[in-house]
Amino acid sequence: MSDALLLLPDFTLIVIGWLLCRHTPLNRPVWDGVERLVYYLLFPALLFSAILRHPLQPSAAASLAACGLGVVALGVTLAYAVKLWPGVDAKLHASGAQVAFRFNSYVALALAERLAGIQGVAWVALLVALCVPLCNIAAVWPLARHGGHGFWRELARNPLILSTAAGLVCNLLGIRLPELATTTLVRIGGAALPLGLMAVGAGLTFGGLKRAPWLAGAFLSIRHAILPAAAIGMSLALVMPPAQQAIVVAFAALPTASSAYVLAARMGGDGSFVAGLVTLSTLIGMAGLPLALLALRAMA
Incomplete structure (x- = not known):
């Protein structure tokens, strides 16, 4: 499967969600419940288990970590x-800004082994563990301010941030869950991707972008033009190994996170x-x- 076709299943799931919501008894009320399930249980379980299963070695990939954080910081700033x-x-900006800097970690993990094997x-x-907390905090900030919610209260209650922070702390402390607990979390998290993507499709109204096409263009230009170009420049300037x-660069060019819709x-x-x-973006x-x-x- 080529790199381009690797994203085809994600888009297919979005289409399936749209068809189910519009043309079957599985209509909008059903998907409201699915969104809550994904947001409060499935995505947190996936993030926690994914970070915990891969021991972090920041010292072995300092340039990679710096480059990844630099890409995300640039995306947030722009x-x-x-x-x-x-x-x-203001509402459209608060909702859509996250699309410019968040990334689809599922596609990232799928591509990694193809590009650089197990080391990849x-x-x-490592990039997920370092960048997901920054992305989630930056995504919550404008939404919390626009909605009149307390920012710190939203951070303290945000399940994506809590699960990422817990996974990072446990990983750095060397804490490992029993095999039964790990397997259960992996299976729960495994449902996050298909249901999350179908929830995106179920919530899709094709006229949604017509309200601010230039704003959509700005966010997507940052995500798919500026950040990949910046990653190429940084990786060459830091003289990183070709695999890194x-x-x-693949990390910087990823489509945005499917959970962006659920968060908004x-x-x-x-x-x-x-x-x-x-x-x-997909x-x-x-x-x-x-x-x-x-x-x-x-x-190169």
Whole structure:
């Protein structure tokens, strides 16, 4: 399977969710419950178990970690800066800003082994552990402010942030769960991807992006043009090994996180706008990710 086709199942699940919600008895009330299940149980279980299963070795990949954090920090800065443009709708910006810097960790882990074997999986696990907390905090901040929620209260109650922090702490302390508990968490987390993507499809209204097409274009340009280009430049400037260069460029070119829609919907944002962004990001990523890797090989 080529790098482009690797994203096809994700997009197919989004289409299936849309068809089920629009053309079967599994309509909107059913998917409201699915969103809550994914947000409060399935995604947290997936994040915690994924981080805990891969021992972190920051010293062995310091340049990789610095590059990954730099890419995310740049994405957050640019996404927030978009709000300074005249005429930006505050709710749409608060909902969609996360699309510019969050990433699909499932696709990242799937690509890692193809690009760099088992070592690549360990490198991506490190990036996930370091960058997911930053991404989630940056995603919650504008939504909490726009919705009038207390930021620190939202962080303290956010299941994605809590599960990521718990996994990171347990990993660094060398804590390992019993095999039975690990297997149970892995199986619970395994349901997060298909249900999360189908929930994106169920919430999709194709007119959602029409309210601010230029804003959507700005967020997607950051995600799929500026960040991959920055990753190529940083990885070459740091003279990283070729395998690490490929991992960090692929990381920067990933489609946005499918849970972005769930977060926006659960925190009172514009779910339909974010669902459209997630779908477009998945489509763009199918072509953009392999193109970013080709650009890296041409410049290395």
